[in-house]
Amino acid sequence: MPQITVDYSSPVEDAFEVDGFARALHETVVDIAAAKPESCKTLIRYDCLSVFGYEDPEEEGHALVHVTIGLLAGRDEETKARLTEATLELLRRYIEPEDGITLHASAEVRDLDPSYRKFER
Template sequence: MPQITVDYSEQLADAFDRKGFALALHPLLVDVAGATTDSCKTRFVRTEGSLVGDGAGRDGIVHVMIGLLPGRSPQTKARVTEGALDLVRQYVKPAEGLTLHASAEIRDLDASYRKSSDA
């Protein structure tokens, strides 16, 4: 915990500094949500064939989903998602004429959540 999944459209593959984003997001989660750096795990999923509206525009999509153990206040969750969106804007440099659609959400991990790490 936190379990972070970042979906991004293929149009942004060359414009998205994914490592830089994750390395900036992890300290945000430590400072705002009380996570530890070593517990932050981010994976990036490149999506193909995304479409916005009627498909007439040139659009890129980034969606950040952060899974946290329950107990954070709505205000804390909002601070994290707002910070994540700020970071998306910093670490995605879309091409001229491409509209960036960014979103972020936090979900509470289910009580069944378990993890394992083998060194």
């Protein structure tokens, strides 16, 4: 915990400073949600083809980024909302799309299901 997933699409792959974003996000999660730094884990997935509305995907006029942060239950809604807003602010800072590209960025913070388990070796 926390379990973080970042999904992002073309055409921002060259405009997204992924490493810096992930480090800054970990610091933000520690600061806002009282997570332990060594517990922050982020899976970053690049999607080479995303579809927006009725647009031809080959036109690449839109880029999608979505961040999901899963936390163990116990944080209040205000904390989760602050973390969501901070995540969006980091996306603004670490992604600068080219002219003509509309960036659709979103984030959510949710409680992990009570069935969540993990192991380390």
